[in-house]
Amino acid sequence: MNVNFLNPFLDAANEVLKQETRLDFIRGGLSLDKSHYISDDVTVILAIVGMVSGNVFYSMDQATALNLASRMMYEPFEEFNSLAQSGIAELGNVITGKASVKLSQSGYEATISPPTLIQGKGATINTLDYPRIIVPLVAENASVVIHLALKETAGSRLNAAAIPVPDRPNI
Amino acid sequence: MVNVTFLNPFIEAVKDVVKAELGIEVTRGPLSLQKSALTADEVTVILSMVGEIQGVVLFGLSTQTALIMVEKMIGQKFTTFDNLAQSGIAELGNVITGRASINYSKAGYQTNISPPTLIVGKGIQISTLDFSRIVVPMATNMGELVVNLALREATPGTEAPIPLAIGNK
Numbered sequence: 001m002n003v004n005f006l007n008p009f010l011d012a013a014n015e016v017l018k019q020e021t022r023l024d025f026i027r028g029g030l031s032l033d034k035s036h037y038i039s040d041d042v043t044v045i046l047a048i049v050g051m052v053s054g055n056v057f058y059s060m061d062q063a064t065a066l067n068l069a070s071r072m073m074y075e076p077f078e079e080f081n082s083l084a085q086s087g088i089a090e091l092g093n094v095i096t097g098k099a100s101v102k103l104s105q106s107g108y109e110a111t112i113s114p115p116t117l118i119q120g121k122g123a124t125i126n127t128l129d130y131p132r133i134i135v136p137l138v139a140e141n142a143s144v145v146i147h148l149a150l151k152e153t154a155g156s157r158l159n160a161a162a163i164p165v166p167d168r169p170n171i
Numbered sequence: 172m173v174n175v176t177f178l179n180p181f182i183e184a185v186k187d188v189v190k191a192e193l194g195i196e197v198t199r200g201p202l203s204l205q206k207s208a209l210t211a212d213e214v215t216v217i218l219s220m221v222g223e224i225q226g227v228v229l230f231g232l233s234t235q236t237a238l239i240m241v242e243k244m245i246g247q248k249f250t251t252f253d254n255l256a257q258s259g260i261a262e263l264g265n266v267i268t269g270r271a272s273i274n275y276s277k278a279g280y281q282t283n284i285s286p287p288t289l290i291v292g293k294g295i296q297i298s299t300l301d302f303s304r305i306v307v308p309m310a311t312n313m314g315e316l317v318v319n320l321a322l323r324e325a326t327p328g329t330e331a332p333i334p335l336a337i338g339n340k
Contacts, residue, residue, distance in 0.1 A: 039292065047219035047285030055288050089300050113219030113285060114321075116227050116299055119208070123292020126257050130286060149286075159284045161269020164276075 005052055005150050008102035013146060016095045021071045028136035037125040037147060043118040044092030050110030052103055054130045054150035058092040064142045089115040177224060177322050178305060180274035185309055185318060188267045193243050200308035208298035209319055215290040216264030222282035224275055226302050226322035230264045236314025261287040
């Protein structure tokens with residue numbers, strides 16, 4: 001994976017997390033994981049499509065999710081209800097959106113999908129032939145991991161499955 | 172607001188691809204609209220769609236059905252749902268969604284789709300948040316495939332122009 005993709009995400013995450021949660025997150029060492037991701041309590045998934053394509057996950061345990069949601073909305077959450085869930089999903093959405101703007105400024109046009117939220121520890125999440133760069137972020141009572149399963153997309157930038165195949169000619 | 176004109180192009184895509192890849196027919200069961208989170212089947216494939224129609228597509232099936240389907244597609248027997256089998260099922264979801272994207276394009280909606288993600292984890296909760304899902308159970312003689320469509324028409328300005336380097340207009 002190209003480091004040109006990495007920095008927009010690191011910068012976006014720093015800016016948004018600080019702004020939304022008022023917590024200072026310290027970044028741990030990056031690593032590359034080619035195996036499956038085993039899900040934490042809460043995972044937000046967003047897809048990116050364009051000159052950079054793939055999926056981005058934001059994972060955390062329940063305690064972090066409640067803490068961040070509470071801080072974002074200035075309201076204590078005892079359970080991870082719909083409102084808290086939408087807050088965490090929105091956090092992933094804003095970080096990814098900001099990263100896509102920075103990517104675009106670096107010359108990589110891309111569009112992001114709406115977020116999907118997964119709850120349930122221990123599921124196997126397979127990004128197939130997209131290895132994940134793992135970015136651990138730690139703050140007080142909060143630990144978030146960003147997973148970047150992205151590749152530069154050359155050529156038509158359409159997913160091959162979305163390109164119409166001409167009918168077989170009658171020869 | 173969910174627009175059901177998205178439904179038929181997708182159902183056609185499922186039927187055509189399943190016929191082409193698996194050689195079998197698909198029968199659509201009763202539709203429903205869900206706002207709550209989906210409780211995942213043993214196997215779930217997730218794809219996202221961007222452009223003039225945007226959102227998330229989820230395919231749910233049992234491991235047993237998945238193994239029967241990949242055996243047919245790849246031509247070898249699978250005893251466990253290993254990496255190769257997983258990539259086969261993910262690709263099936265990818266091709267179906269890609270075909271739907273082509274169908275939408277014929278209807279005048281330009282879209283593009285993300286790479287697929289595959290989840291193995293029965294019982295986990297998958298929420299598409301403020302996108303309601305149309306749930307389409309599709310019966311086959313290899314087992315049931317449940318298609319969840321959490322899609323909507325993009326509001327003007329939010330859709331991305333799709334650069335068409337290969338002429339498909």
